[in-house]
Amino acid sequence: MTVALDLTADPVELTAALVDVASVSGEEAELADAVELALREQAPHLELVRSGNAVLARTRLGRPSRVVLAGHLDTVPVEDNLPHRRTGSGPAALLHGRGSVDMKGGVAVMLHLAATTEAPNHDLTFVFYDCEEVDAARNGLGRIERELPEWLHGDLAIVCEPSNGVVEAGCQGSIRVELRATGKRAHTARAWMGSNAIHAMGEALRRLAEYQPRDVDIDGCTYREGLQAVRIAGGVAGNVVPDECVLTVNHRFAPDRSPELAEAHLREVFTGYQLTVVDLSPPAPPRLTTPAAKELVDASGGRPVAKLGWTDVARFAALGMPAVNFGPGDPTLSHTREEHVPVQQIRHCADVLRRFLA
Structure with missing residues (x-):
C-alpha cells in the first residue's frame, strides 16, 4: 500500500513523514x-511524468x-536512525533521522x-530524482537529461540540498589526479643497485x-x-626497493577556472611527474546577477555564500543556467548517525521560497 503524504501540511510534519519512508539509493520506489x-x-494543476524512480512536475x-527546483529522494544507508524522533521545543526543536x-x-x-x-510569478518545474548518493553514472538527473532534457531547462535552478538555510552560490570544481614516480627494483641489502620510487615522490610531497x-x-x-594528497601507494615487499609509487591528489578549484585550466595548473605544479586525470567534475559559477537569482537572494534577506564542495548545481550550470543550493x-x-535538522530552518526555507515564487 502506498504511503499517504499530506502536501498541504506543515513542511516539518511532511519532512517527518518522508524520513520514515526508507529510500536508500536504488530502493526509492516506495x-x-x-x-x-x-x-x-x-x-492537479501540475503536469506530471515518471522516469524510473524520479517524479517530475511542472506548471505551464x-x-x-x-x-x-530539484531534490533527490535517496539517502545513504540507514544507521539505526529510523524512524524519526524529535528533541527540544520552540526555536531549539530538532527533527532527527536518516535523510x-x-x-x-x-x-x-x-x-x-x-x-x-498555484499562481507563481515564474513557471515552475519540480524534479524529485533518484540515486544521487551513489556513482554519478547512476544519478537520475543524468537519465532525465538524456531522455527528458526539456524538463531540466529554465532561467534558474535551485537545488534544495542542505545549506543551513542560506543561499550557496554555484560550486567548486573537483579534479583528482594520479602522479607516478618510477624507479628500479633491487634487494634492500644492495639498495645502491636500485632506484627508490617512493623516495622520488618526496619532491611532489614537498x-x-x-x-x-x-x-x-x-x-x-x-x-x-584546496590541494591535498589523498592516497599514496608503492612497494612490493619488505626487502625490495620499490620501482613505482603512485600519489593521488585532489584539487578543489574555484569556478573562475575551467576543468582544462585546472588540469593545466596541476601539470605546472607537478612538472617532472607523470600525471593522469582519474576524475573530473566541472564547477558552477554563481551568476547571482541574473534576474531570477537576484530575486532569490533578495527574498532570502541574507548574504549568499560560496558552495565549498561539488553538488548537482554543476549539472544545471552545464546546461547554461545559473544554479544555487538552498535548503534546510x-x-x-x-x-x-547524528543527522538532524532544526525545524525552524525547514519553515524558514519554505517561507523564503514562497516569497520568491509568489
Missing part, C-alpha cells in the same frame, strides 16, 4: 510512488521565466510549494606541503581552493 500519488491527487502558465538533512527537509519544502503555490591555495571572490562569494540543514551532518 517513496517515489508516494510522491507521485500525492502530487496527482493534491496538485506562460510566465516569461521558469525556475527549476532529515540530506535531503528530505528540502524535498518536503519542494512538495509543499508544489501543492500550495610541493604539496608548500602549496598556497587561492581564495577567489566571485559575485561577492569567496571560494577557497547543516551539510556537515549529512551521512552521519
Whole structure:
C-alpha cells in the first residue's frame, strides 16, 4: 500500500513523514510512488511524468521565466536512525533521522510549494530524482537529461540540498589526479643497485606541503581552493626497493577556472611527474546577477555564500543556467548517525521560497 503524504501540511510534519519512508539509493520506489500519488491527487494543476524512480512536475502558465527546483529522494544507508524522533521545543526543536538533512527537509519544502503555490510569478518545474548518493553514472538527473532534457531547462535552478538555510552560490570544481614516480627494483641489502620510487615522490610531497591555495571572490562569494594528497601507494615487499609509487591528489578549484585550466595548473605544479586525470567534475559559477537569482537572494534577506564542495548545481550550470543550493540543514551532518535538522530552518526555507515564487 502506498504511503499517504499530506502536501498541504506543515513542511516539518511532511519532512517527518518522508524520513520514515526508507529510500536508500536504488530502493526509492516506495517513496517515489508516494510522491507521485500525492502530487496527482493534491496538485492537479501540475503536469506530471515518471522516469524510473524520479517524479517530475511542472506548471505551464506562460510566465516569461521558469525556475527549476530539484531534490533527490535517496539517502545513504540507514544507521539505526529510523524512524524519526524529535528533541527540544520552540526555536531549539530538532527533527532527527536518516535523510532529515540530506535531503528530505528540502524535498518536503519542494512538495509543499508544489501543492500550495498555484499562481507563481515564474513557471515552475519540480524534479524529485533518484540515486544521487551513489556513482554519478547512476544519478537520475543524468537519465532525465538524456531522455527528458526539456524538463531540466529554465532561467534558474535551485537545488534544495542542505545549506543551513542560506543561499550557496554555484560550486567548486573537483579534479583528482594520479602522479607516478618510477624507479628500479633491487634487494634492500644492495639498495645502491636500485632506484627508490617512493623516495622520488618526496619532491611532489614537498610541493604539496608548500602549496598556497587561492581564495577567489566571485559575485561577492569567496571560494577557497584546496590541494591535498589523498592516497599514496608503492612497494612490493619488505626487502625490495620499490620501482613505482603512485600519489593521488585532489584539487578543489574555484569556478573562475575551467576543468582544462585546472588540469593545466596541476601539470605546472607537478612538472617532472607523470600525471593522469582519474576524475573530473566541472564547477558552477554563481551568476547571482541574473534576474531570477537576484530575486532569490533578495527574498532570502541574507548574504549568499560560496558552495565549498561539488553538488548537482554543476549539472544545471552545464546546461547554461545559473544554479544555487538552498535548503534546510547543516551539510556537515549529512551521512552521519547524528543527522538532524532544526525545524525552524525547514519553515524558514519554505517561507523564503514562497516569497520568491509568489
